[in-house]
Amino acid sequence: MILWTSLDTWIVVAGALAGAACALVGAFLVLRKTSMMGDAISHAVLPGIAIAFIMTASRAAGVMFIGAAIVGVITALLVEVVRRYGKLEHGASMGVVFTVLFAVGLILIERAARHVDIHPEHVLYGAVELVPLHVVTLAGFELPRGVAVLLVTLIVNLTVITALFKELRLATFDPGLATTLGINATAMHYLLMTLTALTTVAAFEVVGSILVIAMLIVPGATAHLLTRRLLPFLVVSVVVAVMAAFLGHIAAIGIPPWFGFEDTSSSGSMATVLGLLFLLAFLAAPEQGVIARGLNLAGLRLSIVTQDALGLLARAAEDPQNPDAGLSFADFCLVSRSPFTARAPALTVALLLLRLRGQVSASGNRYRLTARGRAEALRVLRAHRLWERFFYDDGQVELDELHAAADLLEHYTDAGLRNALAERFAGQSTDPRGRRIP
C-alpha cells in the first residue's frame, strides 16, 4: 500500500520540472552529437558550486548561477584547448577536463562542508526529501525553494529556446549555412553549454547530478527514435522526462516493498525508468524500433523469396519439354542458377506463403502457377528480362553477368519503373539471349 503525502507530490513536481528543463536543453545536445558534453559539464560545475559555497557560506541561488555559467563556458573552452594542443580526440579531452574538475570539486566540497551542510553524496543523489523544508513565496504562492528555483530555470530555458528557435535549429542541423546567414554557430554552442550548466546547478540540489545527466541525454535520445521533426522532438523529450519523474517516484516507493525492502532513492529510480522508456522506444518505435525494422526486413526477405519462386515457375512454364509446366520441390533447388540451392527452408516458407495466397497450387509433389500466380510471376520475369536488356544494351555488361544483376533488381522494380524500362526498349521483344519478354 502506497502512502502518498505532500512530500511525494513535491518530489514528483521537482523531478518533472528538473526533467523538463534538462530535456529541453539535452534534446539539442543529442541532436548536435555532444551528449557527453552534458555529462562533462554536469560533473565540472562541482568546483564552481563548492567555491560559491565557500565564498558566500550559503546556498544563495544567484551566486551559484553566476558561478555555474562561468564554469560551463570555461569547461567548454578547456575541452577545446586540450583537444587542440594535445591533439586528443574530443572524448578524451572531455574525459581529462571533467574528471580533474570533478576531483577538485570533491576536495573543495569537503572544505565547504565546514560552512554549509553539504556532502559529496548530496551532489550525486540530491536531497529531495529536504525539498519542502525551505519555503519561499513566489507570486503569492508558497513554494518549496528547490521547486521555485527549478521553475525559474525551466522558464529561462523555455524562453531562450523559443526566442532563438530558428537560430538554434539552423546552427544544429547546418552550422555552415547558419554561419553564412550570419548566425554565430560557436556562440550557439557556448549558449547551450551555459544553459546546461545553469540547469545542472538548479537541479542538482534537488534531484542530484545522476538524474541530471540521465534527464539531459535519455529523453532526447528516446525522442530521436520516435520523430524526425524538431518541434515534436522537443515535445516528446519533455513528455518522456515528465513521465519518468512520475513513474520513477511511484516505482521508488512502490516496488521495493514487493521484495520486502523499504523505499529507495527517487532520483535513481527516475533514471532507471528513463532507461526503461528508452528501451521501449528502442524496441517498439514505429519506424526505427528494432521490432519494426525486424518485421520490415522479414517482409522484404519474404517478398524476395516468393518472387524468386514465382520466377522459377514462370521459366518452367516456358519450357516446352516440361509436360505439366510445374516443378517439384527438388527441381526448385536443382535448376541452373537457382536462388534456392542449399536453401530448402527458405523455399519451404516461400511455397507455403504462395499457396496460402493462392498463387501456387500443389498436386502430389508438383507445384504449378495458378491463374493469379501467373500474372504476378510474369511481372517478375518481365522485370528480370527488361533489366537484362538494359544492362546489355546500355550498360555494356557481359552476358554471363547479366543474370545476377537482374536477379537483384527485379525485386525492387515497381510498375512505374517497369513501364519506364518497357518504353526504353519498346522495339525489342526479347532479352539478350533471345528469350521473349512477357
Next chain:
Amino acid sequence: MITQLLRVLSLADYNTRVVMFGTVTLGIAGGVAGVFLLLRRRALLVDAVSHASLPGVAAAFLLAVTLGGSGRSLPVLMLGALVSGLLGMGCVIIISRFTRLSQDAALGIVLSVFFGFGAALLGIIQKMRGAQAAGLDGFIFGKTASMIRSEALLIGIAALVVIVLTAVLFKELRLFTFDPDFAAGDGWPVQRLDLLLMTLVVAVTILGLQAVGIILIIAILIVPPAAARFWTDNLLVMVLLSALIGALGAYFGTGISAIAPRLPAGAVIVTVLGAAFLFSLLFGSSRGVVRAALWSRAVNRNTLRQNLLRALFEYEESGVRHGMQEQLQYLQSVRGWTVRELRRAIRMLARSGMIYHVSGQPWRFSETGSGAAMRVTRNHRLWEVYLLEHADVAPSQVDQGADFIEHVLGETLVAELEAALPRFGKALPTSVHSLSNADHGGGG
C-alpha cells in the same frame, strides 16, 4: 603536517606500504593500458563501463546478503561489477549499432541509466535492517585506507600482467593502434588484439574501482597518457612516461589522502594527476602551449623580418630614390603593413645591424643586411620560378604561394631548388612580375 606527510611518503608504516603498493601499481597499469585506450579513441567507453558497474556491485551485495553472506566480500562485489560493466559496454555497442544515435549518446544513456539504477539499489541497501552497507560508498568516491594486503597483491599481479603483455605484444599493439586497417590487411589478429586491449582496460577499471571510485577511475586511464602526449611523439617513450606519471600521481595522491582522511582518495589522486597534466599542457616539450606560443612567435618575427628585407631589397633594386617618408610609405603599401608593424620590423632589423640610416635619410642596408636580403629575395624568386615552371601556377598567384613557403625553406630545400632550376646557378633570378604586371607595385 609536513612531518606526517614525510612519514607517509617514506613508507614507514606497514599499512602505508600496503596501500601505496596497491595504488602505485594501479597507477602504472592504468598509465600503460591507458596509452592504447587513448590512441584507439575509446576513452569514454571506459567511463560508461565504470559507471555501469555500480548496479553490479549493489546487486552482488544484495544477493550475497540474501543468501546469508556478509555481502562485503570484495571478490564477489568485483565479479558483480565486472558482469554489469561488460553488460553496459554491450548496451553501448548495441545502441550505436541498431539506432541512428551517435556513440556519444549511447555512452551517455548507458552510464546515466546504469548508474541511476545502481543508486536505486544502493538506496534499498542503505535502508536494510542490519546490513553493513558502509563499504559500498567507497566504490563511488574511492577509499584507499581500507585496502588490505590481498587486494593490493591482486592489483599488483594485474599490473604485472598488463606490463608483461604490453612488453611482449608491443609491436603488434603499436601497429594495431595506429593503423588497424593496415594491420587487418596484413593478416594480424586485429579482433583478438582489440579484445585483449579492452580486457586489460576493463580489468584495470574494475580493480581500481574501490581505490579511486567509479566516477574518477577513468582519469587513472586517460590523464597520465594525455599528459605524456605533450612530451613526446614516440610511443615507447609515451608508455614509459605515462606509467611514471600514473605512479607518481598515485604515490603523492595516496600520501596526501592518508594524512587528510576526510578527503576522498580518488579525488586527491586525480587532482595530483590533473596538476601533472596542467604542467605538461603548459610546458610539454613536444606540444606544450608555451613551446607552441614561443615557436609561433619566432616564426612570426622571422617572417616579418624577411618580408621587410625583401621589400627593402626590391625597393633598392627598382632604382627609385626618395626621402625617408616616401620610402616608408612605399614599404607600407607593398606589404599592406600597419604603421606599427612596419616600425616593429624596422626596429628588429636595425637592432641586429642589418639596416641603418642617417636621421631624415632613407633606410639603407649594411653589409650583412644586404647579404641577408639577397638570400631572402633569391629564395623567394627561386620558389616562384619553380612554381611557375614545375607546378603550373599562374603568374599572378605565385607571389602568394611563395610568400607562405619562403620563410620555412631550409638549406637542403634551397639546394634542391637550385638543382631543379640549374640555369640560375648562384645568381639572383629577376622578378617574374617585372614584365607580366609592371604596375603591380613591386610585390614580386
